[in-house]
Amino acid sequence: xxxxxxxFQGRPRGRDERLxxxxxxxxxxxxxxxGPTPGVDHDEWELWVATEDGTRHTWSxxxxxxxxxxxxxxxxxxxTSWSKLDTEWRGVSLxxxxxxxxxxxxxxxxxxYGGYTTNLPLEDLLDGQAWVAYAYDxxxxxxxxxxxxRLLVPHLYFWKSAKWVRGIELMLEDSPxxxxxxxxxxxxxxxxxxxxxxx
Amino acid sequence: MTLVLDVDGWPGxxxxxxxxxxxxxxxxxxxxxxxxxxxxxxxxxxELTVQRVxxxxxxxxxxxxxxxxxxxxxxxxxxxxxVWRPGQPGPVLLVAGGSGVVPVMAMLRARDVGSPPFRLVYxxxxxxxxxxxxxxxxxxATDGADVHLVHTRRAPDGDARPTGRLRETDLVAAGWGxxxxxxCYVCGPTGFVESAADLxxxxxxxxxxxxxxxxxxxxx
Numbered sequence: 001x002x003x004x005x006x007x008f009q010g011r012p013r014g015r016d017e018r019l020x021x022x023x024x025x026x027x028x029x030x031x032x033x034x035g036p037t038p039g040v041d042h043d044e045w046e047l048w049v050a051t052e053d054g055t056r057h058t059w060s061x062x063x064x065x066x067x068x069x070x071x072x073x074x075x076x077x078x079x080t081s082w083s084k085l086d087t088e089w090r091g092v093s094l095x096x097x098x099x100x101x102x103x104x105x106x107x108x109x110x111x112x113y114g115g116y117t118t119n120l121p122l123e124d125l126l127d128g129q130a131w132v133a134y135a136y137d138x139x140x141x142x143x144x145x146x147x148x149x150r151l152l153v154p155h156l157y158f159w160k161s162a163k164w165v166r167g168i169e170l171m172l173e174d175s176p177x178x179x180x181x182x183x184x185x186x187x188x189x190x191x192x193x194x195x196x197x198x199x
Numbered sequence: 200m201t202l203v204l205d206v207d208g209w210p211g212x213x214x215x216x217x218x219x220x221x222x223x224x225x226x227x228x229x230x231x232x233x234x235x236x237x238x239x240x241x242x243x244x245x246e247l248t249v250q251r252v253x254x255x256x257x258x259x260x261x262x263x264x265x266x267x268x269x270x271x272x273x274x275x276x277x278x279x280x281x282v283w284r285p286g287q288p289g290p291v292l293l294v295a296g297g298s299g300v301v302p303v304m305a306m307l308r309a310r311d312v313g314s315p316p317f318r319l320v321y322x323x324x325x326x327x328x329x330x331x332x333x334x335x336x337x338x339x340a341t342d343g344a345d346v347h348l349v350h351t352r353r354a355p356d357g358d359a360r361p362t363g364r365l366r367e368t369d370l371v372a373a374g375w376g377x378x379x380x381x382x383c384y385v386c387g388p389t390g391f392v393e394s395a396a397d398l399x400x401x402x403x404x405x406x407x408x409x410x411x412x413x414x415x416x417x418x419x
Binding site for chain 1: 274278389409
């Protein structure tokens with residue numbers, strides 16, 4: 001239980017029910033990443049899904065563009081405490097990408113151009129909860145925000161929405177990703193404030 | 200402004216890590232922000248340098264509302280990537296923009312006689328914006344760290360470098376690095392970090408030796 005900070009009132013507030021605990025609203029779109037922004041041309045871009053038995057499915061940029069796309073408006077929540085409401089993205093649902101993938105896996109390790117990884121349960125990628133997004137607010141997704149394409153899993157803290165996504169490894173066992181090995185929570189539910197290990 | 204906090208049972212931290220500061224109002228409302236630790240571990244003492252953000256809910260309170268002896272809730276240390284571990288091999292290139300100098304200052308301050316060479320490239324708008332000015336001058340004058348200031352708008356009289364944004368020549372120094380590639384730490388506002396990291400990649404630094412941290416009102 002937190003003690004009251006002497007003299008602290010905070011901003012005037014009507015409690016916004018769309019804001020998870022400990023989050024504040026931002027109007028801009030901050031950028032966080034661990035290294036340089038990788039430049040990936042559409043010609044060289046490829047997305048792969050690998051299953052636990054080594055089967056590989058791949059999509060070129062043209063193949064991704066040919067898949068049915070969805071425009072979604074979602075709230076996003078960063079572990080560094082900012083949230084942004086009603087962000088508009090366009091991309092391909094993971095339900096579409098994984099429709100013909102045969103797997104018994106329960107976990108996914110997502111890989112990015114540049115070497116970043118993040119892990120999440122496979123069920124969190126399904127049932128209309130996750131997309132490979134390539135447009136933001138009506139424009140091509142800019143490189144610093146993860147373009148050409150990033151994962152979008154808005155119901156988890158935003159480090160799970162891997163920028164510059166290049167592959168999804170489906171696995172029988174959970175395996176921690178980049179930030180998860182460095183003390184961040186394995187699952188990252190903003191509504192339960194799962195920021196760090198032990199939350 | 201720099202805050203010095205005494206924390207019972209502090210587990211210690213590495214240079215470059217940050218902490219979460221959480222303020223709680225009487226009705227239970229909380230506000231949390233991340234701040235970099237600006238000095239290496241000293242007993243239970245945690246030193247934070249906080250940039251005051253216009254209309255900042257937390258930084259404004261820390262600047263104006265907090266008195267000596269008051270308690271705040273601290274969580275951390277956080278972050279295991281943007282850190283320099285004393286004893287880690289190889290030279291260190293620090294590239295900071297504005298208040299992004301705070302976590303790399305903790306790295307500079309953590310050096311000892313056996314540490315590898317350090318170089319700090321620090322970009323500011325004008326000479327008045329330099330944080331830790333006297334200490335940086337002392338470091339540059341006396342021991343194994345090189346400090347290079349980049350002034351984007353106005354330089355002090357006699358500065359040979361024309362004003363302007365960080366460029367490739369700022370990141371190259373004669374007799375430094377050489378065959379022993381440095382680990383690079385880049386911290387600052389997003390635009391600065393993007394451009395500095397791109398310049399480093401262009402100069403041949405391996406992407407996996409460039410660690411970045413964005414700094415600003417909405418980031419950590």
